[in-house]
Amino acid sequence: MQTLFTNGQILDGEGKALAHHAVLVDGPNIARVAPQGEFDGFSGPKADLAGGTLLPGLIDCHVHLCYAGEGNPGRAVEDLTAGEITIRALRHALASLRGGITTVRDCGGVDYLEFAVRDACNAGYFTGPTIRAAGLMICMTGGHGNRFGRIADGEQEVVKAVREQVHAGSDLIKLMATGGVMTPGVNPEDAHYSAEEMAVGIAEGHRFHKPCASHAQGTEGILNAVRGGIDSIEHGIFMNEQCVQEMISRGTYLVPTIAALANILRGADKVPEYVIEKTRRVAEAHRRSLTMFYEAGGRIAMGTDAGTPFNMHGENAQELGLMVEYGLSPMDAIVAATSNAADLNQLSEHGRIKAGAKADLLGVNGDPLADIAAVSDKSNHHFVVKSGALAAGSYA
Ligand SMILES: [Zn+2]
Incomplete structure (x- = not known):
């Protein structure tokens, strides 16, 4: 028709x-x-x-379908059965589509449950968005993402963890280069994986033709990921001049996820205190990093981190407003959310x-x-x- x-x-x-x-x-x-x-x-x-x-329908390069945006989403998931988590992930996928998001990229799930939702939507059993999913985020012992990630230490184990994700059916590989806001006891500023661990993990992902994304907030961790050949820096909070130049010369994407920090502060009274404290600590640096990268001509792809506190699936389009607030022109924000995001996902027809x-x-x-x-x-x-x-x- x-x-x-x-x-x-x-x-x-x-x-x-x-x-x-x-x-x-x-x-x-x-x-x-x-x-x-x-x-x-x-x-x-x-x-x-x-x-x-x-x-074009919008593309969100960073969501977590299994999380519902509670004050402490990791804790909330612990009380649910596998079936309940799967059904809520499906509900989140459908809500995203109704909110104008026709493709989502899941950057870290729970026990591969989101793969069932991806396969059901991609096969057309439900009218949902096109879904790409990483499977488990790969992180070091004591590092960011420990509660639900695949913990792997040392080059050999990181390679094995990447292979496990591929075996389970991942579309991309997600590696944790630094600490983060949501895990207690770690600092966003600190590098986690070593340069060597990052490099072998990324090389293994690329050997299977999978794009590699890195949660990377501190400067050293960002550089470890970029020099290892990462396809996208997620968050990119403490970028300096050197990060910006190396990313631009390699064509590395930045997925800023401004909505993550903005919504944590909005729902402050229900979010754990350590999350609030770290968010306040990093918010200004994030704005500076994004502005510097944009003004230097870097490639930005839209992502929200939907599923993190008060960052609701279906409200993903809010990120375009935030990108404009941070200095992008409306046209550039739209390009970030459409063709740039499609290219990062290797979906050239989207x-x-x-x-x-x-x-x-x-x-x-x-x-x-x-x-x-x-x-x-x-x-x-x-x-x-x-x-x-x-x-x-x-x-x-
Ligand atoms: Zn995330």
Whole structure:
């Protein structure tokens, strides 16, 4: 079946705004993007943008589907059965799609339960987002992520841990380069894995053609990950000039996850004290790092860390508002959330509006280039389309 999306602005996800154009969707794909007049004879169903904007469905490169955004999400999961965790992960995936997120990348799950949700959504048993999942985050003894990660020490064991994730069915490898905010007793500033451990882990992931992502907050840990060939630095809180230059020269992505810190402070009274203290300690450095990286021309891909305290699945689009608040232009924030995020996920047919791309689309009221709230505040969303089918809202 064909549907013509018409009567609005088109943002192609690669940085172009098209006026007076229409988009023809045929089945699950985009068939054609052309000036509106060229579709004059089209008699099939039309989706009227009503003067609003059509953009590619958003891609969140950093979520945790198994966590629900409680004050202490790790503790909350301990009380649940495997079945309950799986069902909540599915609910979170569906909520993400309804919030305009047509692809998510899970950066650390629980006992591979999220793989079942990924497989069910990707196979089309549920109308959910496209899902990529890391499996267990790989971390050192005493390091960040210990409660649910795969603990591995020394080069040989890190290699084995990577192989285990691949064996279990992971799409990417997640390695913990530094301490973090959510684990008690560790410092975000400190490097955790050594340069050697990072390098062998990343090389092993790449040997299986898996992108590698690193939770990396402190300067030394960021450099260990970047020099080891990491594909994306997640969070990137304490970046200095050297981090920025080395990342740009290697094409390393930054996935800032501003929503993680912003929401911890919003729900402060229900979050453990050590989390609040560390968040306050790092927030300003995070803003400086992101601004410096952006102004130097670095590649940014959108990610939220949804599932962390008060950082709710389905509200992921808020990250675009935060990126603009931190200095990105609205167009660059949209590119970060569409084609850049698709490229980081090795999904070149996602995150753009052009002939042959997947028909994952978000229609919004208003012009996000004039006010990013048209995208970041989901009450302005008009409809969500997944693989050519209406997934939320209506064409009316
Ligand atoms: Zn995370």
